[in-house]
Amino acid sequence: MRFAVDTGGTFTDLMVASEDGRLAMFKASTTPADPVAGLIDSLALAAAAAGEPLASYLARGDVLVHGTTHAINAIVTGNTARTAFLTTEGHPDTLVFREGGRIEPFNFTVPYPEPYVPRALTFEVPERIMADGRVRTPLDEAAVVAILERVRAAGAEAIAVCLLWSVVNPAHETAVGALIERHLPGIPYTLSHRINPSIREYRRASSTAIDASLKPVMGAYMRGLESRLREAGFKGRVLVVTSQGGVMDAASVAEAPVHLINSGPSMAPVAAKAYAGGTAEETLIVGDSGGTTFDVSLVRRGRIPRSREIWLGQPFRSAMTGMPSVDVKSIGAGGGSIAWVDAGGLLHVGPISAGARPGPACYGRGGTRPTLTDAAVTLGFIDAGFFLGGKMTLDEPAAVEAIRRDVADPLGLSVDAAAEAIVALATEHMVQAIMDITVNQGIDPAEATFVAGGGAAGLNCVAIARRLGCRRVVVTEAGAALSASGALISDLTAHHQAMFHTLSGRFDRDGVNRTLADLEAACDAFAAGPGAGASAVEIHWSSEARYADQAWEIEVPLARARFETEADLAALIDDFHRMHQDIFAVSDPGAEIEAVGWNAEVRCRIGTGQPGRLAATDRPARLPARAVRFLGTEARAEVEVWRLESIREGVVIAGPAIIESDFTSIVLDPGARAHRDGSGNLVIAL
Incomplete structure (x- = not known):
């Protein structure tokens, strides 16, 4: 038996896959002061529904997957560890200067944002490595020891180390790490070349600082989670959802907690892809509407887009994680708004x-x-x-x-008119969030399918889709707990990356292949370790490339794990031009391409990987009619009310109507038509 728990701002969602593959869904109130308590409460509801004591029920579990907002909450509330930042002498302002950029270029009333780690906790290390890996200034270990004493005196609880060009030659960072272990034992630290070997200095420094600051709090959270689950009777494997749309062992992710920033929302597109399907050319717009936020993401040509430009707050006015993450836009618009x-x-x-x-x-x-x-x-x-x-x-x-x-x-x-205005305004906020992630990336939402998930999704999913011009809405059978249902079928995943610079006109095939071989070895080690026993193992390859001298790169999937022939290079070049055209609506097929980074993501299947079905119900399909005021109407109308789980495949329901389940209410506006497909999804034609 498998459990998947997603802790939201209002409700904690639980999906249970029983031994026969049937699914069951439960919701418990989130307990913000103690999120694990809400998780245990949801499991207690499932045990009660099964007629078993909690301990014996949990003892039957093999795997529990947990999506958590604890990391981002710690950052937002300022409950991260007091962190020291060690960087190369002469470069103390990496976290201050960032990468430039402003939301409002001419609004000078907005104060300049504070760095993630204050200058008072920034320390300059005497050393210098050049871009080609040569040592210009040897590391002064005696000076580092003196710096560590100042770090101790400053009351630092964690240390972030980011030295220039450590992605080319990590010797100095490694030596600093060894000195920290010797002179400040027990103080957690993060080395930038290990957590994020990126060529971009600010992003590497920021992700290093964020990761270090989260280690004490997330280490304690993960230890407490596992301990309390063991006390409650669970003996299986505890996994945690990562920002990359996969899962990792709780103990492992506690050592790299920056991967947890977007833990919960990253699973919604995973679920949408599995449940709603779609062709290789189809775009799915995924809206996950809970009690606190509305999260929007995409599935594009069968792939879930990712981005490294994930901010902890407003763009340019907060810190950037700099780590690859499922591209999710969240706004404060949910059932509890x-x-x-x-x-x-x-x-x-x-x-x-x-x-x-x-x-x-x-x-x-x-x-x-x-x-x-x-x-x-x-x-x-x-x-x-x-x-x-x-x-x-x-x-x-x-x-x-x-x-x-x-x-x-x-x-x-009137009260009804005011309530309608509230729903209409919330709908517009959600539409604008979708516009930001679609139109701004060259996607016409009118040509996409809207997949609605979350407990509050059904309230206005038809209104959102009509406003966008979509022709079809899909509400998955387990859509009320979309992220939890995605976590239930997710793979054990690890992301490995390396920097290696080369140009398409002077392509260093041997150097690139050596880099890819090193990445493959890391993936194989993961598959043989945490992924041992997986039913399937896949490695997904990509390159970070740009036009020569362009400011920003894009991630381009690789068709092969090695560059053996000229045709392999030609495929990368063609794919780059095509993706650049998709994202920016412009390309330059005759221009040279510059590759700066290489990525390998290993995915180990630990379950079936297939979406399950909720247990059948014998409840009547029709419920008592009731008076409803729909958006854009002047008065209430008595409409049909249907039970979602009891609607037979192929039965067509014409709006206006309400379709209910235990966990959501779907408003079928006038003119819309709905039916259930063979997978149990509710498909709405507009």
Whole structure:
């Protein structure tokens, strides 16, 4: 039996795959002060549904996969370790200067962002390695020892080491690491050439500093997670979702916690690709709408795009992780997003969220401010008596009163009109987030399929798709826990990279092949170690390339693991031009190409890798009709209500209608038509 748990801002989602391959879904309230408690609560719900004590139920488990926001939460809340930054003498401002760039070039009222590690904790190491790997200034070990004493006196809890050109010659960084172990034993540290061997100095320094700062807190979290799971009765393997869209052992990822920045959201496109399918030429727009955020990602030509330009906050106004990560855009728009009217009479929805505690007004947990969920209850989208399959009864009068007091009265609207405005504005926020990740990358959303996931996705997935011009919406059978369902089928993954510079006109085939051979050896070692016993092993290759002297490179998949003939090089060149055209709508087929980095991602299949099906239900397909006010209408209408799990394959449902499950409510606006396909997905034609 396998478990997959995704801890969100409002709910903790659990997917369980039983021994016969059937799936079961559970949701428990997230406990922000102690996320592991919410995880255990979700497992307790599953054990109770199976009629077993928690300990004996967990003892049957082989694997538990955990998606967590603990790393990014630690950064946002300032709960990371006090970190010292060691860099080459004469270059203390790498984290200060960054790479330039501004959101608003002429807005000088915005203060310059603080570096991730303050200058007071930045120390210059006497040494210098040149770009070709030659040692210009030998490492002064006595000076390093003196620096470490100053680090100790400063109260540093972790150390980040990033020396110039250590990606070409790591000898000095390795020596500094050995000195840290000798003179500051027990203090965690990160060496830049190991965590991120990138040619870009700021990105390498930033990822090193972030990783080091997270080691104490994430090490404690992972140890506590495993310990409490063992105490509860789980004896299997504990894996954690990484930003790259794979999983790693909890103990291993605690040694490189920078991989956990986008832990949970990275699984949504994995699930969409597996469940919604699509052709090699089709683009899937994946929207994962939970209680706190709306996360949007893509599946493009069967591949999940990744980016190294992942920011911890606003672009250019925060730190960049600099690590390859599934390209996910998140905004503060979810079921718990608070609606409010400013002093000028303008309505806002989010980014502030009511979270799990106190939650929306309708939860009855002390929340008094109106949210998107309150608006959905008011409009009839959600049955107040059937929330979470009837396990939680919502307070509809409290939702109505919150909207009347905070939105309807200030704007001079009826409660229904105010609730509709809240949903419409949240929808527009989500549409703009999708536009940012599609139109800005040359993708026409009208030619894509919208895959809606998350507990709040069904409230406006048809409205979002219509606004984008999409012709089809897919809500997967387990879409209410989209990230958890992706984690359940994900592969054990490790990403290895190396820097090697060469030009297409003077291509160093031997040097590139040596680099690829080293990467393959690292992948083979991973497959033989953590990946031992995998049912399948794949290595995905790519190169980071650009036009000669271009500022930025793009990641281009490689068709082969070695360059044996001129045709192999020609394939890389052609693929680069094609991808550049896709991303930037321009290419220069006659120009020389410059490759600067090489990547190998090894994926070890530890499960079936195939999407499962939820257990069948004998509940009636039709539920009592109810009055609903749809977006763009003037009054409520009595509409059909259907039970999602009980709809037979091929039955067509014409909107307006509501389709419900225990965990989501799907609003089928007038004019839309829905049916379930052979995989259990709800396919909506617009």
